[in-house]
Amino acid sequence: MGSYKYQTTLLLPLSLIIILFSSSTSAQLRPNFYANICPDVENIVRRAVKTKFDQTFVTVPATIRLLFHDCFVGGCDASVIVASTPGNTAEKDHPDNLSLAGDGFDTVIKAKAAVDAVSGCKNRVSCADILVMAARDVVALAGGPSYAVELGRLDGLISTAASVQGNLPQPTFNLDQLNAMFSRHGLNQTEMIALSACHTVGFSHCSRFANRIYNFSASNPVDPTLNRQYATQLQQMCPRNVDPQIAIDMDPTTPRLFDNAYFKNLQNGMGLFTSDQSLFTDSRSQSTVKTWASNSQLFNDAFVEAMTKLGRVGVKTGSNGNIRFDCGRFN
Secondary structure (H helix, E strand, C coil), rough: CCCCCCCHHHHHCCCHHHHHHHHHHHCCCCCCCCCCCCHHHHHHHHHHHHHHHCCCCCCCHHHHHHHHHHHHCCCCHHHHHHCCCEECEEEEEHHHCCCCCCHEEEHHHHHHHHHHHCCCCCCCCCCCHHHHHHHHHHHCCCCCCCCCCCEEEEECCCCHHHCCCCCCCCCCHHHHHHHHHHHCCCCCCHHHHHHHHHHHHEEHHHHHHHHHHCCCCCCCCCCCCHHHHHHHHHHHHHCCCCCCCEEEEEECCCCCCCCCHHHHHCCCCCCHHHHHHHHHCCCCHHHHHHHHHHHHHHHHHHHHHHHHHCCCCCCCHHHHECCCECEECCC
C-alpha cells in the first residue's frame, strides 16, 4: 500500500491525497471482497478445483506448493505462473521451481477460465486470489481444514528467475535457517512449523534427500536422525543411480490425507528432509511438534492462521498490479 513521503504529500491537493489514500486502503484484503463484483467466485473456483482433484490427487500438493513458491518470491501475486519470453526468464524457470508440478498451474488456469466464463466476472478476479482460493480448496479436499480466505490481491507486473535465488527454503536447512527465511516474510517459528506440515501430502525426487541416506558424513553415511527402517526403505526406493524422474511420497504413512501425521512421523525419525526432521531434533521446536502430533485440532487452527498470514505477504494493490487476462502472461 503505497508509502508517500511526508514532504511530498504536503505539496499535493487535499482531493488528490484523499484519492491516493482511498486507493491504497480500499484494496485491503478481506473476506467477501468479490461480493459485489463476482458474488459466486468461491463456488466457481471450488467446483473447478474439485474437477481437477477428481482427475489426479497431485492437484493437492502441486497447488499448495505453487502458492508457497509464489508468495515467498515477490509476494502473493501469481508471478510464479507467468511464462518466460525471449526477453525474460521468468520465476517458473528458475532451477528451484522446475520441480513445480504442472497440475498446480493447470488448476489455477482452469479455475480462472471457469470464473471468466461467468457473465460479469470476466477479468474481474485476479489469478493471485484464485491461487489462494484453490490452495484452500485442495487442503479441504484432502481432509484438512476449510477456512475463510482473505481476498483483494492484484496480479504482479514482474516475474524474473533471478528474484527466486536464495528466497526459498532448502531441504538441508536447520531451524535457524528456516526461522531466518520465514521471518523475512513476517512469519514466526510456530507459523513456519505449521506451514512445513504441507509435507504431509506431496512427493519429492530422490536427489533432494540422497545425502541423508548415502553420504551424510564420513563417520555416518546415513543420517543418524533417520529411523533405520525408514532409511532402508528410502534406499530401496531410491537406489544410488535412480532415474532422476522418480519421486516418492513425503509422508510414508498417510500420503493422501492432509493431517497431523507429519508430526507423528517426525517423532519417529521419519521426516524426509533435514529441514523436516530438525523441527523435532531441535529442542526449541520439539514441543510444538509433540503438541500437534497429539492434537489435530490445535494443528488445524494453527495451520489456518499461518496460511492466512502467508496470504498477506507482499500483496500488490493500486498501480503495483493488475488483473491478468491470462494467468500465464502479462497483459
